[in-house]
Amino acid sequence: MNLKKMLAPCGAIALSTIVLSGCNDDSSKKIEEQKVMFPAEKFDLSKWKIAIPTDADNNGKVDEVSVKAMQSFQHPDYFYLNSEGHMVFSAPNKAFTTPNSSNTRSELHQLLDSATADAKAPSNNFTVKSNKRASEFGQIGGNLQATLNVNHVAKRAGNPEKFPAYSVVVGQIHAGKDQVLIAEGEGYGWGNEPLKIYFKKFPEHEYGSVFWTYERNLAKKNPARTDIAYPVWGNTWDKTDKPGEQGIALNESFSYEVNVVGDVMSLTFTTARHGSVNYEINLANNVNAYGEVDALDHPHGYAGDWNFFKAGAYNQCSTKDAEGFWYAACLGTGDWAIDKANGDYTQVTFSRLETGVAK
Numbered sequence: 001m002n003l004k005k006m007l008a009p010c011g012a013i014a015l016s017t018i019v020l021s022g023c024n025d026d027s028s029k030k031i032e033e034q035k036v037m038f039p040a041e042k043f044d045l046s047k048w049k050i051a052i053p054t055d056a057d058n059n060g061k062v063d064e065v066s067v068k069a070m071q072s073f074q075h076p077d078y079f080y081l082n083s084e085g086h087m088v089f090s091a092p093n094k095a096f097t098t099p100n101s102s103n104t105r106s107e108l109h110q111l112l113d114s115a116t117a118d119a120k121a122p123s124n125n126f127t128v129k130s131n132k133r134a135s136e137f138g139q140i141g142g143n144l145q146a147t148l149n150v151n152h153v154a155k156r157a158g159n160p161e162k163f164p165a166y167s168v169v170v171g172q173i174h175a176g177k178d179q180v181l182i183a184e185g186e187g188y189g190w191g192n193e194p195l196k197i198y199f200k201k202f203p204e205h206e207y208g209s210v211f212w213t214y215e216r217n218l219a220k221k222n223p224a225r226t227d228i229a230y231p232v233w234g235n236t237w238d239k240t241d242k243p244g245e246q247g248i249a250l251n252e253s254f255s256y257e258v259n260v261v262g263d264v265m266s267l268t269f270t271t272a273r274h275g276s277v278n279y280e281i282n283l284a285n286n287v288n289a290y291g292e293v294d295a296l297d298h299p300h301g302y303a304g305d306w307n308f309f310k311a312g313a314y315n316q317c318s319t320k321d322a323e324g325f326w327y328a329a330c331l332g333t334g335d336w337a338i339d340k341a342n343g344d345y346t347q348v349t350f351s352r353l354e355t356g357v358a359k
Contacts, residue, residue, distance in 0.1 A: 039079065039087045040071045043353055047111055049119075050312070052078045053095035053104040062096045067114045077336050078106040079312075082349060089313035091168075092345040093154050094332030100177075100191070102320040102327065103164075107312035110355060112138035120176060125306040129262040130284040137306060141260035141358035144309045146171060148350045149253045150199040150208070154317035155343035158329030160202075163237035164316035165328035167200035168346040171256055172314070173265070175217070175305040188304035192217050194283055195265065196227070197256055198316070199248065199348075200237055207247030209234025210254060212267065214281060214289065216297040217305070224296040226325075230289055232269045232277050246274075253351070261358040263303070309355055313348040 039045060046067065052075055054063045065073050074080045078090045089106040097104050113123035126142045127134050134140050148170060157165035173195040181189025192215045201208025211234075213227035229236035233254075234243030248254055254271040263284035269277045281289040286297035317330035332344040339345050 036074065037081050037085070038072055038074050039081055040073070042081060042085045043087055043350075045070050045108070047114055047355065048108040049111055050079060050106070050108050051098065052106050053091050053097065054078070055096045062098050066117065067111055075106075084351075087350045087353065088151075088347065089350070090345060090347040091313045091315040092332055092334075092336055092339040093315060093317045093330040094319045094334045094339065094344070095336075102318040103315050105312065105314040107310050107314050108353075110142075110309040112308075119308075120178065120306075122306065125176060125308050126260070127306050128260065128283050128303055130300070130303040131306075132304070139357055141262065142258075142307075142309065143260070143354075143356050143359050144171065144258040144311065145255070145352065145354045146257075146311055146350055147253060147255040147352035148348055149251050150201075150248075151251055151347040151349055152343070153199065153201050153208070153250075153346050154315065154330050155203045156331040157317060158321055158331065159327065162325065162328045164318070164326055165200075165330065166202055167198050167237065167316040168348060169196045169198055169314035169316060170311065170348050171195070171197040171258065172310040173258065173260075173307050174310055175302055175307050178306070181304055181306075184304060186219060187217050187298035187300070190217065190219055190225075192225070192302075192305075193227075194302050194307070195258065195267075196314075198229075198237065200235075201247075201250065202240065202242075205242050205247075207234060207243050207245065207249050209236070209239075209243050209247050210269065211236045212279070216294070217302050218296075218298060228288065228294075230279060233271070233274055255352070258309070259359055260307075311350070311353055313346050315346040317344075317346070 050065045082088050091104040091106045095104045111124045122136045123138045126139045127137045153166050175192050177191030178189035196213045198211050210232040211229050213229045215227045218225035234247030257268040259266045263282050267279040279289045283301050284303035286294045286299050288294045319332050320327040321329035332339050
């Protein structure tokens with residue numbers, strides 16, 4: 001994305017130490033000089049790009065900021081440091097989205113090889129040990145650690161009974177969508193997600209829930225391609241009862257660690273109040289996290305895919321109203337100020353984010 005084009009007439013984008021402000025009645029369009037702290041000054045973002053829910057360059061696509069540009073980038077609404085030096089991600093229910101999703105996001109995308117812009121390049125992604133081409137990739141396995149708190153999830157859904165309503169994804173492993181892999185065998189390269197970490201809270205509940213999902217690695221139109229949810233604190237997304245103090249409150253800090261060693265993904269979730277919860281699942285077979293064979297999953301799991309981490313705020317409250325599982329018909333106008341005032345957005349704050357090799 002061309003950052004010069006991101007200086008749209010509305011809003012403010014920080015570049016170096018200059019903030020350009022607009023959309024006011026002052027025809028002078030005063031330029032204010034002030035020091036801006038970028039997220040990359042507090043966090044190591046040398047292997048991340050970001051997608052934010054805007055189209056500042058008017059190309060009809062969601063804006064992406066490259067690894068290089070990330071080092072001196074912030075957005076005053078969707079991606080910035082707060083007064084404590086923590087990294088804030090926000091995403092309204094209604095805004096620009098990526099081509100294959102109806103959900104907005106302010107979300108980082110891992111790129112292992114910062115010298116290569118092509119996100120699909122093997123050097124930019126990791127895989128599991130059982131991948132026949134494992135040596136071609138940037139690394140085998142990987143590690144992602146985060147400490148965060150969810151500040152807000154969308155409050156209004158037209159289809160509140162649909163599982164994604166009132167929820168946000170704060171961390172992922174995403175598999176590559178690759179026609180070459182698809183040609184090699186059904187179940188590979190479909191762009192599925194072996195891991196999504198969720199927070200969900202109903203508007204009338206004091207506490208929300210944290211859970212994670214594993215998506216069966218099947219073709220998009222395969223009816224068995226679905227997300228299997230595992231509880232961490234509180235409920236999974238199919239329960240409507242109050243989680244009570246067993247859940248997690250808004251603004252309550254929790255941590256997660258994702259460690260992929262060989263073929264095995266280990267997950268550790270921790271809070272000061274609840275202690276730790278641990279899971280393990282082999283990503284190269286069809287045995288679930290409870291040690292049971294899932295006959296509906298691909299027998300080799302994600303052994304043929306390449307993968308990358310994502311982290312931030314991936315808003316699950318889609319404004320689309322349709323029959324599909326994901327379409328919660330959440331409210332939103334597309335005007336950030338209005339949607340924020342109405343509670344039609346999600347916001348997540350990270351105090352720690354680190355990634356690296358498997359541990």
